[in-house]
């Protein structure tokens with residue numbers, strides 16, 4: 001008898017029970033107005049996908065797009081996007097094969113056909129079911145899982161994407177088991193299927209426990225080799241003989257690692273193994289230690305590539321890291337260590353995610369850099385294996401996976417990242433303006449979370465209840481907060497402990513009001529080459545040189561698409577852009593650093609999206625222009641250890657939120673006053 005699943009400690013609210021407000025709603029509206037809402041009207045790989053009877057790509061791209069636009073459509077109640085989503089879901093359901101398979105069916109003809117894309121489609125279906133209650137979805141999923149079971153008996157998951165990304169499939173199966181919530185033949189079958197998939201899948205626990213990808217080097221043929229147990233990256237090339245060397249492959253792939261961090265914790269629900277549940281923390285610390293970036297992400301362009309702030313991080317890995325955290329947080333539950341995961345969720349979401357789009361979200365990058373002094377097609381890329389146009393802003397820089405997969409970032413943050421339930425009541429995870437409507441013990445509860453956080457330190461909650469009810473509300477108190485307090489109505493404020501959850505349990509009545517204050521200070525952190533970053537709360541700050549945006553023509557994929565398909569109705573905003581600095585970016589910060597933090601209330605009030613024209617907050621710091629810092633591979637060379645001021649003149653410069661910049665310096669060398 002297969003053991004049942006351990007329950008998650010938090011339950012996510014259903015899609016639609018939390019809806020965005022304030023600046024967050026503006027951000028999602030911007031996303032809808034941009035590529036996300038229109039990709040299916042002109043981009044062949046979505047518009048003409050094999051998934052909906054077309055002739056273009058029939059693999060991961062269509063399910064990726066659906067997985068992001070389903071929550072987007074319903075969170076902002078966009079009629080036009082909901083209609084699209086329903087049309088496509090109907091098509092896929094209506095064309096489910098008699099044997100249960102969804103979408104293009106190739107595994108019969110191609111024994112090596114990779115079943116990965118259907119794992120994404122299940123995530124999309126689950127979200128659609130939660131918001132619509134569509135009665136066709138559950139039987140369709142069960143039929144599909146029975147077919148998948150037959151296929152992997154015959155073909156196995158192989159050595160491909162499905163084998164590496166198996167945990168996304170198990171997450172979907174576990175969702176279905178939770179939904180069915182009884183022990184019967186179907187749930188026993190699903191548990192056995194999940195176990196089979198896990199056994200055929202890549203062992204991520206072993207991957208992070210004995211992390212191999214510590215040193216890497218490009219060899220003369222531009223291939224990447226990794227070596228374990230060697231002291232310096234240089235040695236790894238010179239002394240290969242007798243050492244363990246591994247070429248880059250799916251195991252060092254950045255997106256796979258972003259997805260892989262969640263695998264053992266997800267699996268722990270079925271194994272009941274506490275050590276597996278905690279494996280997320282080992283995974284994160286290995287990636288931080290050897291490839292960590294200031295944004296809370298790690299480098300990978302397209303493979304793990306160290307801590308230099310000029311290396312790239314792929315957009316797919318940003319949204320997948322967020323989703324990994326969102327799936328793991330409910331399993332870890334109300335423990336202090338979970339606070340670190342939610343702190344990171346905010347950090348990635350408020351910095352790495354917005355930075356890698358142009359403000360109107362009509363263009364995105366493949367790779368973003370923490371020190372990104374220009375975004376241009378280069379001659380010889382710094383990246384491990386990514387191409388010359390990886391950091392330009394456009395429709396499809398380098399490769400189209402991010403064009404298809406980027407949509408899930410913001411919507412899933414609202415859906416899974418903000419609120420959850422536990423056995424005693426509600427849990428507030430990440431903070432952002434929103435409204436929740438749900439039931440506790442059949443009592444209707446509505447909470448308005450009113451805040452401009454992360455651009456302010458105060459979050460107000462007002463409760464609207466159909467009648468008074470006793471339940472608990474738990475609030476995450478970030479590790480970085482200084483003297484946080486919480487106040488109910490006009491009562492005396494209570495001091496909270498940073499790095500833990502604070503529990504308020506009482507009989508709540510209609511009209512109750514809670515005020516949470518989580519003040520922050522500007523913090524310094526030393527990073528690569530002893531360079532310094534400045535952060536405050538969950539925001540990271542960057543110097544944004546005056547920038548010039550220039551439209552690409554010669555190498556532009558959007559221009560080529562237009563030229564080669566004159567009948568396509570491509571929106572005029574679909575363009576590819578390079579961004580150049582128009583003044584010097586080579587600054588060292590003056591130590592000791594005195595940073596003046598300024599809130600720009602008008603920009604907060606009129607927030608439309610993350611952009612550099614109207615930043616909601618800024619820092620003023622002292623800096624000196626330096627001469628010994630230049631370009632290398634058309635990117636900023638590592639921040640110099642011994643910066644030389646060219647005049648010694650101390651200037652005041654402005655730093656703005658990382659997420660507001662298109663080009664930037666974030667990791668600075670420093671000069672003593």
Ligand SMILES: [Zn+2]
Nearest residue numbers: 314316401402
């Ligand atoms: Zn991608």
